[in-house]
Amino acid sequence: MEVNFNQPQRQSAIGVLVIFLEMIFVLVKNIWPIIVITLLKAEDKSVWIGLLIALAIMVYFGVYSFLKYRNFTFYIDADNDEFVINDGIINKTKTAIQLHKIQQVNIKQNFIQRLIGVYAMDVDTAGSDQKEGNIKAISHTLALALKSKLLENEGKAVIDQAEAEVAQAVQTTAPFLKINLVSLLKIGFTSNYVKSIGLILTFFFTIYENLHQAGAEDLVDTDRIKGLVDGYSLLYTMLVFVLMMFTVIFVINVVRTLIKFFDYTVTKQKGSLMLTYGLISTQSTILKPEKVQIVKVSENYFQRKLNVLEIKIRQAISNEKKDSKSLIEIPGCNAAERDEILKLLFHELPQKGEMMLPNFRRLIFSVFLIIILPLTAYFTLGKFVSPEVLEYQTGAWIYALLMATLLFFGYRNYRLFVADKHIIKQSGAWDVDQEIIQIDKIQAITTSQLFWHKSLNIGSLTMHTAGGNITFHLGQFDQINEYVNRWLYEIETSNSNWM
Amino acid sequence: MTDFTNEKIDTTQLPRYEAVPLTALHPNYWKELLVARGLLVLVLTIALVSALIFIEEFIDYRWIAATGFIVFVVLLFLITNITYKKKAYAFRTHDVIFRSGIIATNTMVIPYNRVQHVALHEGWIARFFGLAKIEIFTAGGMSSDLEIPGIAKEEAENIKQLLMGKIQKQL
Numbered sequence: 328m329e330v331n332f333n334q335p336q337r338q339s340a341i342g343v344l345v346i347f348l349e350m351i352f353v354l355v356k357n358i359w360p361i362i363v364i365t366l367l368k369a370e371d372k373s374v375w376i377g378l379l380i381a382l383a384i385m386v387y388f389g390v391y392s393f394l395k396y397r398n399f400t401f402y403i404d405a406d407n408d409e410f411v412i413n414d415g416i417i418n419k420t421k422t423a424i425q426l427h428k429i430q431q432v433n434i435k436q437n438f439i440q441r442l443i444g445v446y447a448m449d450v451d452t453a454g455s456d457q458k459e460g461n462i463k464a465i466s467h468t469l470a471l472a473l474k475s476k477l478l479e480n481e482g483k484a485v486i487d488q489a490e491a492e493v494a495q496a497v498q499t500t501a502p503f504l505k506i507n508l509v510s511l512l513k514i515g516f517t518s519n520y521v522k523s524i525g526l527i528l529t530f531f532f533t534i535y536e537n538l539h540q541a542g543a544e545d546l547v548d549t550d551r552i553k554g555l556v557d558g559y560s561l562l563y564t565m566l567v568f569v570l571m572m573f574t575v576i577f578v579i580n581v582v583r584t585l586i587k588f589f590d591y592t593v594t595k596q597k598g599s600l601m602l603t604y605g606l607i608s609t610q611s612t613i614l615k616p617e618k619v620q621i622v623k624v625s626e627n628y629f630q631r632k633l634n635v636l637e638i639k640i641r642q643a644i645s646n647e648k649k650d651s652k653s654l655i656e657i658p659g660c661n662a663a664e665r666d667e668i669l670k671l672l673f674h675e676l677p678q679k680g681e682m683m684l685p686n687f688r689r690l691i692f693s694v695f696l697i698i699i700l701p702l703t704a705y706f707t708l709g710k711f712v713s714p715e716v717l718e719y720q721t722g723a724w725i726y727a728l729l730m731a732t733l734l735f736f737g738y739r740n741y742r743l744f745v746a747d748k749h750i751i752k753q754s755g756a757w758d759v760d761q762e763i764i765q766i767d768k769i770q771a772i773t774t775s776q777l778f779w780h781k782s783l784n785i786g787s788l789t790m791h792t793a794g795g796n797i798t799f800h801l802g803q804f805d806q807i808n809e810y811v812n813r814w815l816y817e818i819e820t821s822n823s824n825w826m
Numbered sequence: 827m828t829d830f831t832n833e834k835i836d837t838t839q840l841p842r843y844e845a846v847p848l849t850a851l852h853p854n855y856w857k858e859l860l861v862a863r864g865l866l867v868l869v870l871t872i873a874l875v876s877a878l879i880f881i882e883e884f885i886d887y888r889w890i891a892a893t894g895f896i897v898f899v900v901l902l903f904l905i906t907n908i909t910y911k912k913k914a915y916a917f918r919t920h921d922v923i924f925r926s927g928i929i930a931t932n933t934m935v936i937p938y939n940r941v942q943h944v945a946l947h948e949g950w951i952a953r954f955f956g957l958a959k960i961e962i963f964t965a966g967g968m969s970s971d972l973e974i975p976g977i978a979k980e981e982a983e984n985i986k987q988l989l990m991g992k993i994q995k996q997l
Binding site: 417418419422423425428770772773775777795808809811815822 | 835837838840841842843844920921927929930931932933934935936937938939940942943944945946947948949950953961963964965966967969970972986987990991993
């Protein structure tokens with residue numbers, strides 16, 4: 328069967344039914360409790376009203392699906408090499424996708440489509456989260472024909488197979504980097520405190536809640552605890568508690584890191600990297616340097632002393648396997664190994680170029696937002712509403728002091744380094760992160776300036792990549808604009824492959 | 827081979843995106859916004875008036891409510907007007923520039939060789955005024971996609987064609 332896709336096509340006529348049933352299905356899924364209740368409690372009269380409403384909805388849906396079907400057309404514009412989809416009854420959208428930008432064409436079937444015997448087709452390009460083209464009802468032969476037409480000029484589908492082959496062939500080569508037990512232990516000791524505290528708290532609360540519900544409070548002898556606390560000073564108990572907390576956090580952290588990243592091996596294969604790790608189940612991931620968008624190197628004070636650091640790599644977000652594969656972690660390598668990895672990913676070691684510092688207003692603003700506002704609220708509450716909260720004043724001051732320290736260091740570490748080919752953003756108070764991007768991986772640039780910052784010549788810069796955004800706040804605006812112009816020039820004059 | 831030159835680029839002489847004169851949106855877009863906001867205000871007014879008339883407890887607050895509502899409506903239209911005036915765009919040889927924002931002025935630049943695909947959207951109110959919205963998608967996800975509303979339909983078609991042409995050249 329030869330179909331001319333160059334003429335606007337409708338979906339299979341039966342598509343009306345698919346759209347209709349899908350709408351009914353969604354509606355029923357959302358309001359089934361109401362339906363059940365009315366049916367159970369109903370008198371004759373309300374059943375009739377309900378039926379009438381149902382009928383009205385059916386008619387509305389029917390008309391809607393028909394119009395939706397009538398107005399949905401798709402075709403391949405041969406002159407411009409693009410796939411065009413027209414959609415919408417009242418609000419109309421015309422989407423045009425260049426054929427060579429199409430990354431994937433998926434043919435699939437949900438329950439309703441299987442019942443009716445048609446297929447759905449998704450057309451997907453890089454990046455944006457939603458499916459750009461979605462045809463709801465198309466026969467299998469037609470779908471296959473269209474798919475081959477869409478993918479004709481480029482063997483996109485072949486890439487995935489190539490990837491799989493690489494995965495199998497890798498085992499034989501010698502490892503490029505192996506992270507040993509000591510490094511993993513070091514990482515376990517020095518990172519993810521906040522995450523572990525969260526885990527512990529949830530754990531305790533769940534146990535407490537369960538005990539409470541089982542009525543088993545007697546198990547925990549409150550009198551004895553009281554006696555204990557009275558026996559020693561409050562400070563001592565606190566100290567013991569904090570120490571215990573830290574021990575638990577350390578143990579959990581170390582165990583978690585070991586289980587997750589045990590025997591972390593990086594092997595080099597035809598220009599890509601193969602990562603395998605895990606104690607209980609071994610994970611393996613392939614990393615292609617050209618797909619890398621953002622590389623984040625994190626290090627805190629202890630880690631610097633112990634010479635370990637963590638690397639997180641963000642790849643181009645590609646549809647299905649979005650979150651699981653787009654972020655890759657390499658824990659516990661040392662400075663030399665970091666440089667080796669960066670050299671592999673970027674073909675050269677990213678240099679820290681010109682440095683840009685944030686305006687001091689950034690510090691003042693965050694101090695105001697995080698310390699002054701909450702403290703004012705707290706003391707106003709204590710003074711005018713309920714004086715008893717003021718008993719915890721010490722806590723408030725400790726909070727203020729802690730936050731002030733964090734904000735100060737956060738501000739001091741906040742920097743942007745611009746070199747010829749790379750941009751490095753440094754941030755963080757305790758864990759100092761360095762996010763590295765390549766200038767030719769930038770997809771779009773946004774600058775932003777508050778109107779009262781115009782005369783001060785400060786403003787913000789956001790670089791959008793296919794792996795996420797990087798924003799630098801309150802830098803010198805003239806300088807930012809100069810960078811933007813330079814980067815635009817570089818992006819627009821070269822035709823580099825950004826993924 | 828002798829034609830080949832490779833001079834150092836003087837970065838201060840590069841074209842400046844911030845100095846490009848931008849095109850304002852079509853005047854009809856203001857009418858479109860007026861109709862859209864007007865419809866919203868109409869619905870709200872009906873709801874408020876019926877609440878004030880039929881619910882006895884509200885009778886004492888009539889004047890306060892009415893004043894508050896009027897202030898809200900005036901503010902709404904004021905803000906709408908500012909957003910309308912602030913939005914502007916420009917298509918350069920190699921990229922598209924769009925400026926927007928009330929408190930902060932955001933300027934977004936997308937080079938044509940990073941555009942994935944383009945869509946033309948006509949809302950039902952916009953259609954009355956012969957306007958369309960151009961949507962430009964990149965691979966950077968939601969935050970780096972661009973919507974330029976309030977462009978005359980024919981012009982929007984031309985722009986779309988231009989963009990598609992620009993994307994194609996990159997092959």
